[in-house]
Amino acid sequence: MLNVDKLMVFYENAIAINELSIEVNRGEIVGIIGSNSAGKTTLMNTVSGLLLDTKLKEQRKGGERITIFGRISFLEQDITDRWADERVKMGIVLSRERHPVFVESDVEENLKIASYLLSRAEMREKIDYIYRIFPALVPLRKRKAGFLSGGEQQMLAIGMSLMAKPKLMLLDEPLLGLSPAIQVKLIESIVTIRKEADVTILICEQFARPVLPIIDRGYVLENGMLTLHGTGEELYNNPEIKAAYFGV
Numbered sequence: 001m002l003n004v005d006k007l008m009v010f011y012e013n014a015i016a017i018n019e020l021s022i023e024v025n026r027g028e029i030v031g032i033i034g035s036n037s038a039g040k041t042t043l044m045n046t047v048s049g050l051l052l053d054t055k056l057k058e059q060r061k062g063g064e065r066i067t068i069f070g071r072i073s074f075l076e077q078d079i080t081d082r083w084a085d086e087r088v089k090m091g092i093v094l095s096r097e098r099h100p101v102f103v104e105s106d107v108e109e110n111l112k113i114a115s116y117l118l119s120r121a122e123m124r125e126k127i128d129y130i131y132r133i134f135p136a137l138v139p140l141r142k143r144k145a146g147f148l149s150g151g152e153q154q155m156l157a158i159g160m161s162l163m164a165k166p167k168l169m170l171l172d173e174p175l176l177g178l179s180p181a182i183q184v185k186l187i188e189s190i191v192t193i194r195k196e197a198d199v200t201i202l203i204c205e206q207f208a209r210p211v212l213p214i215i216d217r218g219y220v221l222e223n224g225m226l227t228l229h230g231t232g233e234e235l236y237n238n239p240e241i242k243a244a245y246f247g248v
């Protein structure tokens with residue numbers, strides 16, 4: 001479904017992604033495991049097209065800071081040069097790190113804002129569906145998103161991504177800053193989304209322990225380079241992974 005072929009990304013002269021090739025098949029949950037500054041966000045932003053948009057903006061200002069090499073294809077189409085909004089319409093939807101929601105708007109307004117690709121009827125149906133996946137949001141529907149806990153904001157952020165009818169959902173560190181109990185809940189929701197909504201998922205995380213049990217395959221990224229690739233189970237049982245990415 002998604003093929004990233006020999007991707008290289010530079011910020012100025014610093015390399016953030018180094019000859020990275022990955023693939024995601026339809027229906028899979030694929031993990032990207034990497035510590036701070038491994039290149040996870042850069043990868044997500046490149047696949048979503050956000051980095052291309054940023055590059056263009058900087059070029060307009062006269063800068064030539066970001067360089068991207070390699071090809072990306074999605075559903076057999078080369079999307080390397082497509083803008084982020086075109087990729088969203090094709091079904092690639094990114095939930096960015098540190099749950100950016102509209103803090104001054106309430107939960108339901110946030111979901112509506114994210115529903116610009118839907119008809120009114122579809123919007124209502126999808127909102128109800130999101131409340132079924134995240135029942136914790138139901139009593140909070142009129143609460144300003146800025147007053148939600150970190151976990152609730154993350155649920156909302158994922159709910160907002162679902163409003164865009166993703167075929168491939170990109171989750172950038174959805175567990176960041178959440179308590180272990182909330183992490184478990186969120187992980188369960190991700191499994192539900194894959195199963196019920198027919199959404200393929202690419203998730204990156206720096207703490208591998210909660211994620212490895214639910215992924216089909218995972219790639220380990222260090223300084224922008226692929227160092228390991230295996231099934232979730234293989235990675236889970238790998239002592240080096242345990243030592244480096246299980247955290248405390």
Ligand SMILES: Nc1ncnc2c1ncn2[C@@H]1O[C@H](COP(=O)(O)OP(=O)(O)OP(=O)(O)O)[C@@H](O)[C@H]1O
Binds near residue numbers: 034036039043206
């Ligand atoms: N806009 C940018 N301009 C310059 N350098 C950047 C930019 N964004 C990221 N980098 C650099 O690229 C490398 C990869 O960063 P990236 O944010 O992709 O890593 P990450 O794995 O998402 O890290 P984290 O776990 O902290 O979110 C880092 O060395 C970072 O400093």
Ligand SMILES: [Mg+2]
Binds near residue numbers: 040097
């Ligand atoms: Mg990041």
